[in-house]
Amino acid sequence: MHIMEGWLPKEHAAGWWLASAPFIACGVYSVRKKMRDKPEYRILLGVAAAFTFVLSALKLPSVTGSCSHPTGVGLGALLFGPVAMAPVGFVVLLFQALLLAHGGITTLGANVFSMALVGSFTAAAVFKLSRRCGTPVSVSVFLAASLADWLTYVTTSFQLAWAFPDPDFVSSFVKFSGIFAVTQLPLAISEGLLTVMIFNALARFNPAELREMKILDDIRETVRQKRNAPLRESGIRNKAGA
């Protein structure tokens, strides 16, 4: 989803910067406030940010014969809300733009918009909606992360098609989607699976925080307690975790 340095016309680059900047500022404010109010969430935010670092560095082969990478923003977005991931995505993309010449400063606004805004708003919305429909937590996490990943790449196709119509927007969008959106299908599934894995760990070790964030509900916790209580007393609970 990285649009390379200088590959967006000036007006587009500036426009996407303008669109992303308020969210980044808002996100910094929201994260700082959250960490001040709830210092115990700090480690979870660290894990979410670290997850984005790992996943966005993994370039995986796909069925189309090209390589692409997951984004990892879904996890943080469903834990801390969509705006919180804007600064995290910004830092990751800045690192890659400055040190790796992957993406760029001029296209950073557009890249933040697709990865950290469209991606994280999708994740948060899908998770909420899916939970409201009574879908199990793991399935909801999977759907949220996969769709966030995939729509990030659809957004990149949109951005490029808008900047480079061939001859009109729609046919250009189809071409760019052929590169990004199709390649991304298996990767989006991978991202969903990886996010469920790390989410399982969080649910096992920090259930109290996740319940406070209204991500796990109390029914699940009661079931877990019932299942674990007798084992825990006899000291073999170790193996019973998620």
Next chain:
Amino acid sequence: MRRYQNLWLALGVVLLAVLPLWIAPAFLPATGEVALFEGADGKAMELIGKISPEYRPWFSPLIEPMSGEIASLLFSFQAALGAGVIGYYLGAARMRDKLRREHEAAAGTSENNGNPEKNAPPCVEKAGTRRAD
């Protein structure tokens, strides 16, 4: 099944990453000239070159990795940084869980010695109220 859920998930991820290595070449024309498994980002930039050949990037990266090797070093550094933090969390959380259980077990036995009537399962109540760090 649930107990090994993460193992199955990891297996799924590995399969999704490995299978394309066989599937993709089978569907592509075997001219030998098509470079396989290049970055999708690069392909998109090529497509821009086809759509508007007159377009030139108006800005170039400030620093570029000297070679593909150095780029992959920096990518692995990025991944290692993230994996390190996640590993630290998992280790710390596991230890905290273990110590808390030992603590509860110890508290449970001493309570029972002092007051046998208070012999409620200690962890059922405490699990709900436990703190993070």
